[in-house]
Amino acid sequence: MLLALVSFPSCLSLSQQQPCRSNYLPRCIIAFKDVRKPRNRITRPQILPSTFGDAFGFRVFVLSDLHTDYPENLKWVNSLSSKRHKRDILLVAGDVAETCNNFFFTMSLLKDRFQHVFYVPGNHDLWCRWEQDHFLDSLEKLNKLLDACRGLGVETKPMAIEGLGIIPLFSWYHESFDREQDITSIRIPSLEMACKDFRACKWPQELSSRDTSLALYFDAMNEENEDKIKVIQKTCCQIITFSHFVPRQELCPEKRMLFYPNLPKIIGSDCLEVRIRSIHGTKGNASACHVFGHTHFCWDAMLDGIRYVQAPLAYPRERKRRMNGGETWLPFCIYSDGNFADRLSPCYWSDYYAANPRAPHNTELAPWVARFYNRL
Numbered sequence: 001m002l003l004a005l006v007s008f009p010s011c012l013s014l015s016q017q018q019p020c021r022s023n024y025l026p027r028c029i030i031a032f033k034d035v036r037k038p039r040n041r042i043t044r045p046q047i048l049p050s051t052f053g054d055a056f057g058f059r060v061f062v063l064s065d066l067h068t069d070y071p072e073n074l075k076w077v078n079s080l081s082s083k084r085h086k087r088d089i090l091l092v093a094g095d096v097a098e099t100c101n102n103f104f105f106t107m108s109l110l111k112d113r114f115q116h117v118f119y120v121p122g123n124h125d126l127w128c129r130w131e132q133d134h135f136l137d138s139l140e141k142l143n144k145l146l147d148a149c150r151g152l153g154v155e156t157k158p159m160a161i162e163g164l165g166i167i168p169l170f171s172w173y174h175e176s177f178d179r180e181q182d183i184t185s186i187r188i189p190s191l192e193m194a195c196k197d198f199r200a201c202k203w204p205q206e207l208s209s210r211d212t213s214l215a216l217y218f219d220a221m222n223e224e225n226e227d228k229i230k231v232i233q234k235t236c237c238q239i240i241t242f243s244h245f246v247p248r249q250e251l252c253p254e255k256r257m258l259f260y261p262n263l264p265k266i267i268g269s270d271c272l273e274v275r276i277r278s279i280h281g282t283k284g285n286a287s288a289c290h291v292f293g294h295t296h297f298c299w300d301a302m303l304d305g306i307r308y309v310q311a312p313l314a315y316p317r318e319r320k321r322r323m324n325g326g327e328t329w330l331p332f333c334i335y336s337d338g339n340f341a342d343r344l345s346p347c348y349w350s351d352y353y354a355a356n357p358r359a360p361h362n363t364e365l366a367p368w369v370a371r372f373y374n375r376l
Contacts, residue, residue, distance in 0.1 A: 058115070058162065060240065060335035061085070064093035064293025065312040067124065068106040072316040076327060077106055080113050089161065090114040090331060091168075093293035093310075094122025094244025098200075099130050100141070104148055111152050118155045120168045121145060122244035122293060127200035137202040158228040164335065165232035165239040167279060169222055171272040173245050174215040178264035180360035183255050186373045188262050195266050209266070219271040229279060239279060240335065242291035247273035250358060251308055252295055253349050257366045267294055280306050289340060298324040300344035301354065309334060309344065 068074040090110055096119070097103040103125060111117050125145060126138035135141040149156050158167040175191070192198045197209065207214045232239060246252060246268035255261040280288035284305020291309050292299075296318060299310040311332035312324065319327050325346070334341050345351075365373070 057337040058087045058089060059085075059333050059337075060089045060091065060164070060166075061114075061331035062091045062093065062242070062291045062309060062311050062334050063313060063331040064244065064291070064310060065095040065122070065296055065314050066092070066097070066106060067095060067313065067315060068097045068102050069099060070316050073313060074102070074106065076313065077109050080109075080331075082113055085114045088114050089116040089118070089166070091166065091240065091242050091291055092117060092119045093242050093291050094120050095124040095293060096122070098124050098127050100144065100148075103145060104152075107149065107152055107154050111154055116155060116159075116161065117153075118159075118166055118168055118242070119149055120156070120170060120242060120244050123172075123197050123201065127196075128202045129200045135202070137204060139204065158225050158232055160232050160236050163236055163238065163338070165236035167225075167229060167232065167239060167241045169241055169243040169272060169275055170218045171243045171245040171247075171269045171275075172214040172218040173209055173266050173268050174212045174270075175210055175265045176212065177215075177246075177268040177270055178249065178262075180249060180255060180264065181363055183261040183363050183365070185363065185365065186261075188260070191262060191266060194260060194262070197266070212271075215269040215271055219269065219275060222275055233279065238287040238335075238338075238340070240289045240291065241276055241279055243272055244293045245269055245272060246292055246294060247276055247290065248303060248308070250303060250353070251292070251299055251301070251310075251350075252297070253352075254358060254360055254362070256363055256369065259369060259372055261369075263295070276306065287340070289334065291334070296323075297349050298344070298347045299350045300347045301350040307340070311344065 066073055066077060068077055090113075092107075092110065096106050107117065107119065121142055126141055128135045128138055128141055135144070146156055148154075155166075156168055158165065160166075191210075203214065207217055209215070249264055249268065252258075252264055252267060255264065276290050277284075280290070282304075288305065289307045289309065291311075293310055293312055295310070296312045296314040297310060298312065299308060301308055309332070311330060313319075313327065313330055314324060318324065332341075332344055
């Protein structure tokens with residue numbers, strides 16, 4: 001029987017993983033953690049960063065959803081070796097911190113440890129709800145974060161490093177990304193009630209995640225780097241792209257498996273996948289990889305010739321119940337000495353879909369989801 005190894009993305013109020021409890025949800029939903037008690041958990045052998053310690057070339061590590069507003073997560077970042085990664089590269093796939101001070105401090109710690117740090121923004125990074133961060137809107141905050149990255153030497157633009165192309169891709173989600181059949185047998189909280197982004201992010205009137213305007217706006221930012229991308233395509237035989245948001249719905253469990261079945265409406269972007277395919281090719285290739293974040297599901301799968309990987313630090317509570325196997329395997333080394341690393345193992349949901357066909361038209365709730373809603 002499938003297990004309740006499911007979490008909510010960082011934008012959701014239902015999560016109980018945020019520093020502040022939402023006032024918008026019924027108490028019975030906020031207390032969902034009391035009814036979710038998975039019997040089995042992912043057990044992952046210790047995979048320390050020193051696995052490739054004797055490598056002669058550089059390595060590329062990936063990490064998403066650091067959420068260093070939590071002291072435990074900031075402590076974990078600070079515990080990374082200040083010597084082991086001096087030749088290495090780190091790709092940070094968004095959601096570093098909510099406040100500017102925590103963002104600056106976290107990125108400075110990472111830049112001090114790695115030779116190169118690349119970054120793309122996540123939704124948490126653009127929240128505007130703290131008094132110490134005075135911004136007209138989330139775009140103004142985005143510009144400040146990008147300015148800070150330039151000052152710290154953190155890369156936000158494509159770069160070729162010894163034959164390897166690294167391409168950060170800006171993105172945002174849109175509701176129409178979800179094309180699978182909705183769950184109608186239960187009463188599901190609205191997106192505005194469940195997702196903090198609708199309150200914590202501030203956008204100009206013409207931009208919204210309820211339509212494609214925000215997703216198109218962020219995707220257009222990538223066009224500024226088209227010349228650099230073309231050079232990388234011509235000169236690099238291996239390319240890693242990365243984003244915060246999800247490029248394909250198949251990189252998320254089916255709705256009936258999720259405690260919040262409307263999750264796919266707030267996680268991904270069609271134009272992001274189009275952008276990825278324009279870089280790696282419509283059929284992909286053995287040297288194509290895309291890294292993403294946001295949903296906090298550990299993932300490693302091949303889809304239509306491209307390898308898709310998610311390696312989230314996630315929330316302290318998720319790590320305590322070892323949803324992704326703890327933290328000793330992070331950051332994940334995806335590339336070393338000119339070769340991509342072996343497949344990350346284990347990843348509960350991508351392993352499940354490697355063995356079982358996806359059935360998006362099946363709306364029968366998974367047993368743990370049915371039990372959860374029956375108790376509400």
